[in-house]
Amino acid sequence: MNDDELHFVDNFTESGFVFAPFDSAEKSILFPLNRALFISEELVNKEKIIEKKPFSVDDSSKKKHVQIIEKAIHEIKTTDLQKVVISREELVKISYFDVLEIYKQLLFTYKNAFVYVWFHPKVGLWFGASPETLLIIEDEAFKTMSLAGTQVYNNTEKPVWKSKELEEQQLVTNFIKNQLKDSTTNLIIDKTETIRAGNLLHLRTKVSGMLKESSTLEQLIRALHPTPAVCGLPRKIAKDFIDTNESYNRSFYTGFLGELNLQNATSTLKKTQLFVNLRCMKVQDDVASVFVGGGITKDSNAENEWEETVSKAKTMKQVL
Template structure:
């Protein structure tokens, strides 16, 4: 059902006020915002990829994967062009008490690489900001309007919480046996430069991610094609991206399990990097760096890595940010990268250009 922006968000607000599960999402470079409004507050577990609906899967722990089922929800749509701006918060006080801790974490990661434990590890942090009130629906309007080329979502379940983000990274897009995915790595801020000069560290990081994704695809697909490496912009950040296409020849669920978590959010080799993350990061990632999106019958899915995201819980806005660590990483630069990534959400909250 296609509604005007005003009617669409009024219906969404009424549903949210009743503390009923919902999800709003917009695919990258598409003009429609989709809404799924679940009829009751049942928490539905994701059991397999033959279910139909919108899924949220954590970084680790499949038992916490959930779905808003298509057959238990009302579906509505509106055109992005009919959506008005939401309110912004003019002043947001930021403090970084966790900076030294993150610098030490990065140094520990580099030392582990030097000792041969892995080639790359992705290390992250959370940033908590006191915010007694948040107009989450207004914030989502601004997010979708500002980042039309990202996967913009707002997900809420009273038994889990509220998450929102603007992901630049496709995990996998499968339709009619055709696979589209990407290797996305390396980050540099937009400082008004006309060209981006990538260092050897960033090029090697991108190459590692590409090789790992191709390795994951080989047992589940055929006719694999790889694009040239491109510089792409997401919000005020630049990344290196390689597009990958293939034909699905195996089980989709098996392929997704092989892909996730990707080297772009975990590391290489996957298992020792994952062990290091779980032992050394100062918090639990939960749904950050998991994946989310829509699944349908007949092995079709549009799934995105849960990046550039936040959670609103207990009157706090919790941002999640991280970066890929290699042997050439410098802790201070990695810290700055996390600060820049956090601005994707923060600038929308405050209305900063």
């Protein structure tokens, strides 16, 4: 953009690049298409060998996160809450910082993810590498996915998934199916598969279909965001638990971002591609805020959930 003015989405009929927060009640930021400058560059595929740096997390952070998870498990077992995603913010001191170098390393580390660097002088600098599509829509055809369950990649693409991860994944898939049934037709739910993102594996189920004539992009976004993969079920109860118990503001973490109503030069159709803002960090001065979380169900183990967040944070921190 050629100015520092903040622009916001009104009803998702606009064209440009959207950066939306986790809280759907807050405004989504827009880089309008008619104010954007497009620059392209071919990146040389030279992956730098990343030195495995030792990172420590203080015991108080672990204790606090484990306590919240234990409280969430209790709520799930005693109330209508079925699942809730608990996250945390980890602060990392940066000694040397190069925007382009970090972006390149994210590209090479997360080859199957949507990798971005985003900056606005009134908001800040964000990096991310998301393996999760919120929504892709072209004309009346759309695609989305449910993504849940995590384990560390150990040189096998055919891992054994436990009942906890399988149930968590099914909850997300069922939510998407129920949310879309009134606004779509020809809904197709693919077979669940394992995908790799950096040093982690996830369960993914692709979902596709057609929009009804009466449906709008805004309706579809409101129906899906935030999904149980980043919030929980039932959505309102989970969101209330997060707002009450997480000790920080997620801001744009677990929000969504991407191209909004852009037209390809070779087509008359407008296309929207939105991704959930996972595996991300905000950089301010010499400190990076790395955001990580995990889905909690009745079968969760607090210590294991803590270790999952450590694994998720590790790759993001290594590119710094």
